[in-house]
Amino acid sequence: MQMPFKKILLAGLFTSVISFSQVSWASNSALTTNTASARYDSSTDIFQPIYAKNGMVASEQAIATQVGVEILKQGGNAVDAAVAVGFALAVVLPNAGNIGGGGFMVLHNEKTGEDLALDFRETAPLKASRDMYLDANGQVKDGKSLFTHFAVGVPGTVAGMEMALKNGEQCLCIKC
Secondary structure, X not given: OOOOHHHHHHHHHHHHHHHHHHHHHHHHHHHHHOOOOOOOOHHHOOOOOOOOOOOOOOOOOHHHHHHHHHHHHOOOOHHHHHHHHHHHHHHHOHHHOOOOOOOEEEEEEOOOOEEEEEEOOOEOOOOOOOOXXXXXXXXXXXXXXXXXXXXXXXXXXXXXXXXXXXXXXXXXXXXX
């Protein structure tokens, strides 16, 4: 009985993929067996959930988190706290991707029942064009989209935070 060409081709392809995968896995495992393995420190894990009665704030930096907590304590809502934490992070942890960038926010306005999705990503400058990175022959100019003044986006974070605050409860002032 003769096997159809497609079945033979598929069987050969499957065998090749399996063989390559095993060789690839074996070579990768050989590289990693002699490397130092990081030991996981479970002593800092929280194995029990943390509960809060009136709200919770978490960020990558303690000072920014405390700013959000203070906003909640003074009557602000989750949006107020999130925006305050975002601006605080711009000061205490600038590499967190703050006011020079953009983002997204999904929120629910309890008063109106409205769900909102805000898109405040960076946008292209007004004079940007679809061929601004091309030469006269229509070829991409190396590095022009990466290492020149043409490689910028207009930040959207501040405008996005302003949009979000329309759903807030108060100004972003911490009363001392």
